[in-house]
Amino acid sequence: MADSAAVTILNTGESYLCPPDVALLDAGLAAGLHIPHSCRGGACGTCKARVVEGTVDHGWVMSFAITDEEKAEGYCLTCQSKPTSARVALRMVNDMVPRAAAPTVVPSEFEATVLAAHRVTPTVMRVVLAVPAGMRFAFNAGQNLEFVVPGLVQPRPYSIVEAPGADGTPPVGQLSFYVTRHDRGHASGWLHDNLRTGDAIQVRGPYGEFHLPAGDGPLFGLAGGTGLSPVLSLMADALAAGFAGPARLMVSVRDRREIFAFDALSALARAYPNFGARFTLTREASVPAPWLSGRITDLLARDRPDLSGARVLIAGAPAFVDAVRSAAITCAAAPASIAVDSFVSRNPDAGR
Ligand code: FES
Incomplete structure (x- = not known):
């Protein structure tokens, strides 16, 4: 199948096109849909959906995020699954709101400039990135950006420290992050050892759905x-x-x-x-x-x-x-x- 698949999310009735080499979640987020997700790495199960019509290639997943039985019953993890039929209809397991009901925050990939990269504790580095001038980058509080690290297939997400400004964009065009160095962490080790002020780094996002619970309590x-x-x-x-x-x-x-x-x-x-x-x-x-x-x-x-x-x-x-x-x-x-x-x-x- 060389052409993009026509994907429909039955929960909201929204549709989008997904190329055969792109994960169903990524294409949906790029189209502005609010598909539930968290790790984007096949490990948390937040993006699970039932494939009601069509077929998918499941890709790499952890068995505790989706079992073989669930796959046999027609479920998939949309962050890892790619379409293998011309039409795919999905019903998300978690609730989702339609695109029109929430502010439009659409992930993209871009090259950011490193404005600061310095150790603030023995294990934590603070990284500050500049969004390219003239680019409109909007995000929601609590979201993350993925850092593309040389030698790693999947980029590594790091949460944005700031809240967005009133227009949804980063205050003064800057985003900061805290990166903990993990003992066997390829991504965190590479960032600690190599990232320097003035470098350029490829990033993707924003992603993530961590948000305030409803209500007005403390x-x-x-x-x-x-x-x-x-x-x-x-x-x-x-x-x-x-x-x-x-x-x-x-x-x-x-x-x-x-x-x-x-x-x-x-x-x-x-x-x-x-x-x-x-x-x-x-x-x-x-x-x-x-x-x-x-x-x-x-x-x-x-x-x-x-x-x-x-x-x-x-x-x-x-x-x-x-x-x-x-x-x-x-x-x-x-x-x-x-x-x-x-x-x-x-x-x-x-x-x-
Ligand atoms: S398994 Fe975590 S977002 Fe897909």
Whole structure:
């Protein structure tokens, strides 16, 4: 099949064309559809759909994201699957809103200039990119950009730290990121070792659907390490939009050397008196003020904050997100009022 497939999403009735060598999700996002997705690496299952008409090539997926039984029943992961028939009709498993009901944020690929790339802790690097002058790049708070790293088949997503401006574009045309170096991480190792101010780097996006839960309740952010980025983006966006209720953020890092972004958090707290942020150190027994000591799960179990009515944002490594989500529920957080974003592993070729 050389021609593009005509793809229809039955949930909304929207259609788009998908070339045979492009994933169903990517073509749909490029067409402006709001197809549910998260990792884009065949590992989380967020983009799962039932193939109601036509056929697909499943590509590389993790068995815990979609089982062989599910594939036999006609399900696929749209982030990995490519069309193999002229027509494909899909029914997404997760809810989705039609294109017209949400602001238009369409991913693209472009070359960004590195404005800064420097280590801010022993393991975390801050990267600032400039969007090309004259290019209109819009994103939603909580989204990520994928960095194309030499030698890796799949690019690696990193969350944008800022909230978009009122017009949906980056403030002063710049986007910043925090990149944790992982022991066996090809992508993070390459970025730490090679990225320099003045370089050009190929990026794709924005992607991701981490967003504020519905409602107007207090905001409670719980971040593990550089999981801070998407939580901070969403909280800053809510504050800029006029949210005046309590907005509390807790960030977990190993020790004082790993504290980062404290300047940005302090600036936000000064601009918005209803916002406050605390760092908790998990590997230091004796901790002076203003730092806290212990894991976030232990602090929630000890202090038992009343999270009924709160909107809870959790981001970090998968084990952190799972444990903190459970702890938040024991503090009366409603599951529907919890939004999570975790660093899910991707295709082994992709690295971290
Ligand atoms: S977005 Fe497709 S499996 Fe995660």
